Amino acid sequence: MTRRNGDPTGLHRVLDDAVVLPQAAERLDTRRELWPDEVRIRVERLNLDAASFRQLERKHGGDRDAIRAEVVAIVAARGKMQNPETGSGGMLVGVVEEVGPDSPLGLTVGDRVTTLVSLTLTPLVIEDGLDDWDGRDEQVPCRGYAVLFGRSIAAVIPDDLPAEVSLSVMDVCGAPALTHRVVSGYDRPTVAVIGGGGKSGSLSLAAARRAGARRLIGIVPHEEEAARLRAAGLADEVVVADARDPIALRDAVEKAGGPADVTVVCVDVPGCEGGAILSTADRGTVVFFSMATSFSAAALGAEGLAADVTMLVGNGYVPGHADLALQLLREHDGVRALFESRLG
């Protein structure tokens, strides 16, 4: 094989004929040797994306061996873990094994890290056939190696928190970081978080408070979750509303002190665009973190409502996002309690 020139995006490891980025590639080059700006990780565990694992479980009717065999086969064929049905991957945990001389990631051999870029673009080799995985959940013990590019991101796992909690926080750390940035741009705003009782939602509420929000409204789908979020003490008002019903959502937010200057959408159900737009004040901002967001529903919805709102695609990367999220967890018992109850 010839050795292509390295590119910080990892383009040099794409084996497809067309020029595509690693995430869009059919197949990646998984050779052990590093390009100068790369890092190799000794893998300990894969965390499959929940939607991907559920799809595999459904497809194989819960046959654990078949699930395991399919994950091994996907990674062998594509050089990365990307569920062909859901398109999603997950993240991994491991120990830094080698750091290329030009790597900008600031990692040291021996660091225990989690990747903050998706497995869908991470070259990966499984060496143990996933023999230690029972196929019962998305936590996959794994021996093998993975490669990070110049523009990848990884975070060192802190010592003072259970690893599972840290990982669970890092998985959603883009949301509080971007929420913090957006809320900081307003003067003591009202902030509504749709799905405020979830992982990214509770962290986003805490981030909004730290960024100077005057009034925090948490929206949850049912009374049980409302009780949990009230107990966590993260919001000034907790309201129950179906986020897919635009008028119900608008009216609920208004009753709780809205419209919001900043509305953060953290629920993974389709059809929340209209309600989020209607719940937001003129010159306000809606941040969409849900992968179920429809671009055209948001764009045409705002136009159709003559709504002068800024709408952001929730970028999962903001510098310092993992550190901020871990800090929020350490400082807010309510956030920690919600996370621990979800890890159950």
Add this chain to the structure above:
Amino acid sequence: MTRRNGDPTGLHRVLDDAVVLPQAAERLDTRRELWPDEVRIRVERLNLDAASFRQLERKHGGDRDAIRAEVVAIVAARGKMQNPETGSGGMLVGVVEEVGPDSPLGLTVGDRVTTLVSLTLTPLVIEDGLDDWDGRDEQVPCRGYAVLFGRSIAAVIPDDLPAEVSLSVMDVCGAPALTHRVVSGYDRPTVAVIGGGGKSGSLSLAAARRAGARRLIGIVPHEEEAARLRAAGLADEVVVADARDPIALRDAVEKAGGPADVTVVCVDVPGCEGGAILSTADRGTVVFFSMATSFSAAALGAEGLAADVTMLVGNGYVPGHADLALQLLREHDGVRALFESRLG
């Protein structure tokens, strides 16, 4: 029929069982009588969305009578023009016939206007069976009436420009207005407009200049369009690149003086997210106006590239958007020439 309480979104005219906004509704109430904040328009012409018209043409193999019959049938069944296949509508031109006492739109009986909200949410009755339409293009002469809601938008057609040019400008006027706002937030930025030779692209270049851009880069798909855009004098650099090839686009923008502080995506082809992100500087902004944008490709793409860029869903509504776009056309001969050449 009972008379429901009015809502500025037009919810009171939704006839569906579920609570949905007019755009998502299966059927709207088209009664002539106005709610207090509504306006009725005497329709002169419909401008069908181009994608919708092409779909109808393909479906009926160019049979003009069948195309006409289908549009009449859709409007009769749904109370609005929304192509069930493409989901899109278009806009209309007409004269204000009656203004409800509480209408906030500032219109006067006799004003000749175009609607700036989609036909997909506009109650519409066709009275002439579209007898005067030859079915050959998306300009549809029509007698009938339409209703605007409290939160709708309409613009008075100016006297000093050919009506066709005005309409064509108003159709895309959200793009230059939002571009102007975003560019104004940076200090003498570099701005790249992907699809700079098109209608929304050329207006966005002119808007970026007015908002204080230091350097304007126009990206076009082939040499012929490059020559036209160079002749229009709207960009400092015009480069030819395939916007679907992320590396080619990044390198082309870099060569032209990038990366860009603001990248505006105005081309309606899928797969431009990665290239737009890579062409944009750290802390820069990408504005997606293309309806072919994939929300998840943008979100996961930026995360996968560790790109600290703000990504905006191009909202078609910004206050004053129609006036700004018409001004830009009047002030820039280059914009006007491009529009006139496209109206051919």
